[in-house]
Amino acid sequence: WDEPVIFELSTPGERGVLVTPIEPGVRDAVGDVVAQLPAGLRRAAPPALPEMGQQRVLKHYLRLSQENLGADFNVDIGQGTCTMKYSPKINDQLIGVPQLTAMHPLQDPADAQGVLEITWNLERMLAEISGMAEVSLHTQGGSAAIWANIAMIRAYHEANGEGAERREVITTIFSHPSNAAAAKAAGYEIITIHPDAEGYPDLAALKAALSPRTAAIMVTNPEDTGIYNPAIKQWVDAAHEVGALASYDQANANGILGITRARDAGFDVCHFNLHKTFSTPHACGGPGAGANAVSEALAPFLPGPRVVRDVAADGSVCFDVQEAGPLSIGAVAPFHGVVPNIVRAYSWIMALGAEGLLAAAEIAVLNNNYLLKRVLEIPGASAPYAEGRRRIEQVRYSWQELFEDTGISSEEIGIRLSDFGMHYWTSHHPYVVPQPFTLEPTESYSMAEIDEYVGALAEVAREARETPEVVRTAPHNQTVHHTHHDDLDDPERWAITWRAYRRKYPSTGSGRRFGEGASAAVGLAESAA
Amino acid sequence: WDEPVIFELSTPGERGVLVTPIEPGVRDAVGDVVAQLPAGLRRAAPPALPEMGQQRVLKHYLRLSQENLGADFNVDIGQGTCTMKYSPKINDQLIGVPQLTAMHPLQDPADAQGVLEITWNLERMLAEISGMAEVSLHTQGGSAAIWANIAMIRAYHEANGEGAERREVITTIFSHPSNAAAAKAAGYEIITIHPDAEGYPDLAALKAALSPRTAAIMVTNPEDTGIYNPAIKQWVDAAHEVGALASYDQANANGILGITRARDAGFDVCHFNLHKTFSTPHACGGPGAGANAVSEALAPFLPGPRVVRDVAADGSVCFDVQEAGPLSIGAVAPFHGVVPNIVRAYSWIMALGAEGLLAAAEIAVLNNNYLLKRVLEIPGASAPYAEGRRRIEQVRYSWQELFEDTGISSEEIGIRLSDFGMHYWTSHHPYVVPQPFTLEPTESYSMAEIDEYVGALAEVAREARETPEVVRTAPHNQTVHHTHHDDLDDPERWAITWRAYRRKYPSTGSGRRFGEGASAAVGLAESAA
């Protein structure tokens, strides 16, 4: 499809959906409420939203959807660290009912027993999976959960009178950048530890960095390299020795479910992403859902409100909502968190059980090591660090050798890969691993699919050597062509909304072809996805 | 996508969905029921269904869906006579609830008051729309409704003792072929009337054909040409004069809703397609739904069971199910018809009301006459018959002139049109109109969309003159290429199932490339829709 920007589809007078009329009885009672508005409060000109019939709105967005590559469509193992696993359709079907969509969070808890029970049960299941004492499901994403981690740590130190001294947070370069960023937002100085030569987290460097000024260490494990820190308990112990807390970014715990637990390594707080390890869909970038799990000592600092389970004298069980206590960091989000994803994650765990979670972890790791072997067979690809050792659930690879041979960058290879119906991402900046790409097959893809993906990767690598121009000028089979990034970094040229675009580019000549009559008719000729 | 046939995706041992286990208590009580089966009844080898994980099944069918051009995606005005109108999403949403999907038809009617009330209401609304006395919603498609029409006519004549003499049914060549075919299946001889020189149904020819042997006339009006028979009442009167009944194929009544009614022209029986005029989706070719509307005289012959409305002495209303009466043709289908579509059609009418139905008809006709004007501007296109006159809701056009100029057939143009994200169909055989194509814009498409469609049509016509090879070798932008029909008409070569294909083409060489390893990786390169 060559679908215009929606504003170009407007036709005056068309309607997409009608609003229920004001009842005569209401109108008689209140009069013309718009006319009664004070002049300053009455909008002068209507908002310039498009005017479109219902089917045209639908068609527009359905066509856009077909121009998007969902995880349900490709072998989505290229978004490493993101844990793109199968989000079961039954879970979407189960939540799409008025008993959930039409619930208001301040209804009588007696009318909300189902959703409260599910929330409470999921908290308990995640407590068992993490080994922690208490769990909160309030946050809407992994980074928000990281924020809650550091907010609780901050509150803990303040409650102990150490808030002023403990001003530093230590993390590692292969931990998710939000650990550094959220701690910074909470007012901390950040110390970043780089790995040793083998790619393992450097315990000596940590010990050198720790001090009474340390509020916490905040680390991922396995790190984005897929390397598990075998000295993780020593890390935690070292932090504890200086009075710091240890926070574990378990956004992606997919490789170690049922294998090892945060609390068993001594961590005080950790979080999971329900949209990674626990299968809720990534939704184009949210809503996800975070789960914060904490030790007994940190439990009073959890955000509120909390779901509690009451057992009456007669043994009957009922669930209730309790406001946050005095030590709580308070609200971190409206009400109880991303309820649709809470129910999805609960359903996913219930479909698998203990043996299923273990199977998910083990197969994810098997898939990853199988993929590692296959990728390393491609000339020009490498997996820096920990040579010859197994990885857990993902690997950060490098095209450095291919780049040196051909000048084709990892980013260019990724773009060309999209022409094969696959994709990958490189990694977070900075590119500590040169020309990086990060793959994580999870447990959801079959051996045949992994082979298919590696086949496409090998083909692009071959092209990079034999027909580099094909790679360099990619994409060739997408709805849109190579896009110029310089437009996006220049305040004079960027256009963040259609409104700004029309203002900055008043002539139709510059950079647009929309509205050229039959242009949309080229349709399928450029269709993708 | 280059998606294999599903059997090629099988991996031994994978499971798509699990079956609930037999309870130990049941197993203890009954033993091994499979082992207990008599040898002749115990299946020897399991069916060779594919073995696939759930996500792979899903991905396969989602990809296939993207290779299909739904009415929601294109300007679907090319399937003339099919009334491709917008099927509102709210109606799909309303029906997808257990209160409908999980209802069993033999439940206590007291537990089915909602669905019975909707059914009864829709019958009454269609009675008003047709002017008829009674309506049945049993049939699952338009042709099935035509069958019910002729079955009632047959029963009527038999009840009057005229079954043996009345052995002929008269139709017109521009009435839907199922009228001829169903009457033939009911045992009648078919007489087909061709139009006069102007394309209008030939009343003189009808009168010549009518006789005491005539059981019924079965006609469409407006016909597939979009021409309304102004003498329709004379046709009906002439039929009645010889004791025949008049059956009106109103599968597509879209242009005359609220304008004129079947009973007002004297018809004894008519049918609507809920999936045409009343907006239920076409579902790749069903389920649709038919509505049979009849006069008082034919009401006893309607199929059963019937939904009846009882008013109690206290004024309370309740709906009940009543078995077919003695004159009824009996069951034509299980239970009460295509319930999801009954509720959809009811919702559609309720969203529009009398004024909305009239608007649908009027705009459909406006759109059609606008389209007619625009198409006739394309060199090589014509609209045979009734020159200079307005049409109702569709037109059968001809590329005869273009064909004479270029040798490019209507079928070839239609195939090339698919490369533009549009399509059309030619018409039913025989091609009375040479090089036909049939367009029906309905009320659902905007002026801009109609212009877009005509633009694509004009572009292909231009190609036919300037670059005919491009048209002749189309499609160029589909997931599949020009397909060879001779394979499909030769019993030695045809393969109607994968099972038959494997038997007839045991070597993988002939006509297949599936299973070539990375072939599926070409993916987007050939993606369409």
Add this chain to the structure above:
Amino acid sequence: MTDSFVHPYIPNTAPATKQAMLDAVGAASIEEFYADVPAELRLGRALELPAPLVAEQDLARHVRGLLAKNRSTDERLSFLGHGTYHHYVPAVVDEVINRSEFLTAYAGEPYEDHGRFQALFQYQSLMAELLAMDVVNVPTYDGYQATATGLAMAGRITGRRRVLVVSDVLPAKHSKVLDFVRVHLDLEIVPTVNGTADVAGLASRLGDDVAAVWVETPSVTGAVEASLAAIADAAHAVGAILVVGTDPIGYGVLTPPAEQGADIVCGDIQSLGLHQWYGGAHGGFIAVADDPTFIMEMPSRLFGLATTDVPGEVGFGDVAYERTSFALREEGKEWVGTAAALWGIAAGVYLALMGPQGMRELGELLLARTRYAQQRLAAIPGVVLGDDALHLREFTIDVSGAGLTAAGVVEALRRDGIEPGVPLDAHTLAVCVTELTSQADIDRLAAAIGALAEASTATTTQETRA
């Protein structure tokens, strides 16, 4: 319509557009387009319909309010079958058939509608594996139609009129079949013995004027025909065609009719991934061998594989299109039209998800649950099973020995939220169990009927004493 009427479903009700289009075609008003409709046929008034609910929220509230009056089998414990069955529908099935691309498509060419052709070809192929036959049609309306057509095909192939019906058939199905074929065929009933075919009785009525023998398995009572091979031999001996009406749900464990000699196998696919829909979601299949004699008598579309301009690529298309009424009008075989394609796609997705192992386990589960329910109900004093046949999913009980009527049991149990089954006659109740009927559900039914029987017996005893 009035000029102020603008509706989301009808974009060109926007007044400016409407006027622009009228101007473009040189019409003063829409009225002009209706010049051919005689004045005396014009309605001349508004249709009398309920006031519309043009705001979607009002429509939604109205329809939801009506549907809220229903009490579904999620809220009632249902043992109802009798043609429509309560099987589990995996979520992926609904996801696929609710895809807008499939739901709203109709009749495109094999190019832009490649997905539809492939999905339906796969449906044919998956059913073919389950049925062990090489040819399956794109679905017709339902099992009634499929069987009617199957018998009509037999009549056309043999040129004979007599059809011997050797099983107990669902009455509504019999009604449909009879009305459909009666011009061409005569149905003769050969009464069953102990639930299944009377093979000896059949033999005595067979002759070279018999077009077909019609077996239903499972029958209306759920009885599985055990003598199919013998029936096939007898039919074939006189040149008759064996038409088997069936529900494919059991063929993960049961021998498919084709392997026992059936020539035409037909039935309904509702059990394979379709919800109950108040009986409103049926599709019919007709399966035959890869034999032109049979295939050329099929009215439905048949999608087949074909080569394309690209060597090695597989395309799809209509097999032997010239059979159809689309091509030949009344000279085609019966007719073809919009029927049940989407339900066919659903059944295909269902079979792909279930796989061989799933269909096997399901078949076993149904046999086990059926047997268990038979045992539990037959253990109630005065309640006896209707016959000794092997049953799949459905079976009958006779409650007369407990002093009960079938209607009475239904009426009483409905008060407890149980639909115990379908009365077939005064004392016979047809009970249905599926994978959604748990052991506990069956126990609950048995307890409820047991209590009724006990109460009835007590009353009777008391009356006898009095």
Add this chain to the structure above:
Amino acid sequence: MTDSFVHPYIPNTAPATKQAMLDAVGAASIEEFYADVPAELRLGRALELPAPLVAEQDLARHVRGLLAKNRSTDERLSFLGHGTYHHYVPAVVDEVINRSEFLTAYAGEPYEDHGRFQALFQYQSLMAELLAMDVVNVPTYDGYQATATGLAMAGRITGRRRVLVVSDVLPAKHSKVLDFVRVHLDLEIVPTVNGTADVAGLASRLGDDVAAVWVETPSVTGAVEASLAAIADAAHAVGAILVVGTDPIGYGVLTPPAEQGADIVCGDIQSLGLHQWYGGAHGGFIAVADDPTFIMEMPSRLFGLATTDVPGEVGFGDVAYERTSFALREEGKEWVGTAAALWGIAAGVYLALMGPQGMRELGELLLARTRYAQQRLAAIPGVVLGDDALHLREFTIDVSGAGLTAAGVVEALRRDGIEPGVPLDAHTLAVCVTELTSQADIDRLAAAIGALAEASTATTTQETRA
């Protein structure tokens, strides 16, 4: 896992595949891959979790059974707002966001994810029209976070610490904002007068150390701030930034804050096409002018238009990516991560369906219904409105004059299936009406509270007499 464990979600649990992969990598068992996990950290036992429901039908029954314990606002008459609102969600919105392509996508490039980039750019653009501002972010988590970030931006831009809070703020939102900004900013409350800002009081506290003035409109009580222009002038006079937290639902008829001088406008999009979801579906927007000073302080992603290699074609991409924590870790602005993109797409579809006319009509309807509800409730003897401000959707009543408590009203009306509102203090009840609250619904509420008041007064009178 055991070898017999095969699960539909995990294809390579198929034993033969698992073995083939182990062989390919030369591992004796999966255990090898965990060599780096020290033995003392190994769990060494199965997790203690409930027995799984591996058959989808069993899972579905279980979860549906739990959810059936809920009684939704379809079954209860709800006047609850207070942060989560009950608006009508058109079916097309759900259709679009439930498309598998959108639901399951994540973070592809602007090529293969062109649709996502365009849909979110359009969301930004549609919101921009409604808000009359040139820049809107890809949604952050919710209105709480949006406002917290908006204030933090003001702090970073001005380098000052003081924030003057001149409206009544939802307590939970205040809690979140406070904890988020307290390291960098000090919140000072300027008490409201008669429901809205005390402009004079604000003026007396403004100074050149003020980073921002924070207005909420509508406030927690639903009061629309009438003095926004004056507040803007006062703030700007001292170099402070005006941050307005708002719900965009009313801007079809109400003047958007930007046109009254607001610098940063932020809030929640739940009202625009998202169901209530028990409070679990929120998204936050932050809108600013096209000014790098503001834009470079935004943490969220911003999608913009860009040219491509094809002249005339428009592509999409990240604007000023180097702001973000993805690029700069702790040197980025706050952080960016998975937030609420799909809800943004939903809000975009909603606004496209509503159009200017729909948003206008909706705004008018909400004003009218709010006013009507105020009239009806204030007509009850002893019940008075909380203030005289203009209200949109929410307002408060004081029930003390009728001898009632807010909690008492809630408790009593819940027994009739009515949720009358949210108690803000002992005697104040916040009542919310939307387009889904009909006149009849409001009348029902008024009658119920009226009856309570009457009973209470009667009791009091009686007690007084006694």
